[in-house]
Amino acid sequence: MSLAAVNDAITTCKGHLERTGNRNHEVESYLTKYLVVVIYAEYEKKIKEILSKRTDRLSDRHLSS
Numbered sequence: 001m002s003l004a005a006v007n008d009a010i011t012t013c014k015g016h017l018e019r020t021g022n023r024n025h026e027v028e029s030y031l032t033k034y035l036v037v038v039i040y041a042e043y044e045k046k047i048k049e050i051l052s053k054r055t056d057r058l059s060d061r062h063l064s065s
Helices: 004-020 025-056
Strands: none
Touching: 004 025
């Protein structure tokens, strides 16, 4: 499973912290929350994709809609 958006977000956040040297709890807290949202969105997208592929194989059109 490719999670390029997650890897990019982690790299961006890590780079920001390293460049600014700003490692206080408030900034790290905001970046952590941002990463949680990105990770959740990527997993949600992947789960929907998997379920869609599975239901497309079924003959019941109500399940696949």
